[in-house]
Amino acid sequence: xxxxxxxxxxxxxxxxxxxxxxxxxxxxxxxxxxxxxxxxxxxxxxxxxxxxxxxxxxxxxxxxxxxxxxxxxxxxxxxxxxxxxxxxxxxxxxxxxxxxxxxxxxxxxxxxxxxxx
Amino acid sequence: xxxxxxxxxxxxxxxxxxxxxxxxxxxxxxxxxxxxxxxxxxxxxxxxxxxxxxxxxxxxxxxxxxxxxxxxxxxxxxxxxxxxxxxxxxxxxxxxxxxxxxxxxxxxxxxxxx
Numbered sequence: 739x740x741x742x743x744x745x746x747x748x749x750x751x752x753x754x755x756x757x758x759x760x761x762x763x764x765x766x767x768x769x770x771x772x773x774x775x776x777x778x779x780x781x782x783x784x785x786x787x788x789x790x791x792x793x794x795x796x797x798x799x800x801x802x803x804x805x806x807x808x809x810x811x812x813x814x815x816x817x818x819x820x821x822x823x824x825x826x827x828x829x830x831x832x833x834x835x836x837x838x839x840x841x842x843x844x845x846x847x848x849x850x851x852x853x854x855x
Numbered sequence: 856x857x858x859x860x861x862x863x864x865x866x867x868x869x870x871x872x873x874x875x876x877x878x879x880x881x882x883x884x885x886x887x888x889x890x891x892x893x894x895x896x897x898x899x900x901x902x903x904x905x906x907x908x909x910x911x912x913x914x915x916x917x918x919x920x921x922x923x924x925x926x927x928x929x930x931x932x933x934x935x936x937x938x939x940x941x942x943x944x945x946x947x948x949x950x951x952x953x954x955x956x957x958x959x960x961x962x963x964x965x966x967x968x969x
Contacts, residue, residue: 780960780961781959783957848898
């Protein structure tokens with residue numbers, strides 16, 4: 739398996755522009771998580787999905803952030819409009835269905851490094 | 856609710872000497888505990904996990920961790936450090952019934968000197 743795939747790996751944009759980050763979870767996994775990592779705040783959970791349904795978005799910083807999971811193999815995290823303080827590394831992680839595979843391990847993608855100028 | 860505290864933000868060891876990265880946790884439920892490693896400009900990789908089986912857990916690359924309930928600790932150790940072990944290490948606790956609530960420690964940066 740290719741693991742969790744994220745694109746782009748690096749994104750540089752200007753303040754006010756829309757940014758879309760993409761994630762393909764591991765095939766067969768039914769939970770997907772979006773995290774943000776910064777030096778100041780460490781690793782923060784933004785939102786997670788079970789079976790394509792958003793379960794908890796309390797970590798989403800504000801209305802400028804939105805996430806979707808239209809199907810089991812794809813998710814997006816969108817920031818509109820972007821601001822310099824959104825600069826961070828954004829990670830996507832997926833996890834198998836616990837009942838089937840008896841696991842609670844999250845597998846992380848390589849991350850997207852976002853720089854907003 | 857659960858939380859995790861990594862007691863050292865930075866640990867420096869010489870190559871070939873033992874590694875000890877400390878982690879204490881709190882959890883309302885029987886916790887699952889994980890150690891992840893992050894090499895520079897890379898994603899997080901699972902080193903090992905404890906899920907109420909054996910209290911001494913062996914992971915990849917010679918790392919192991921011991922779950923001590925009485926001390927609420929889950930310290931990560933390795934007998935002999937290698938230069939390739941230099942990275943950021945995260946202790947993670949997951950204690951909710953559905954294990955969706957994972958709490959990450961602030962991380963410990965391990966430096967290995969030649």
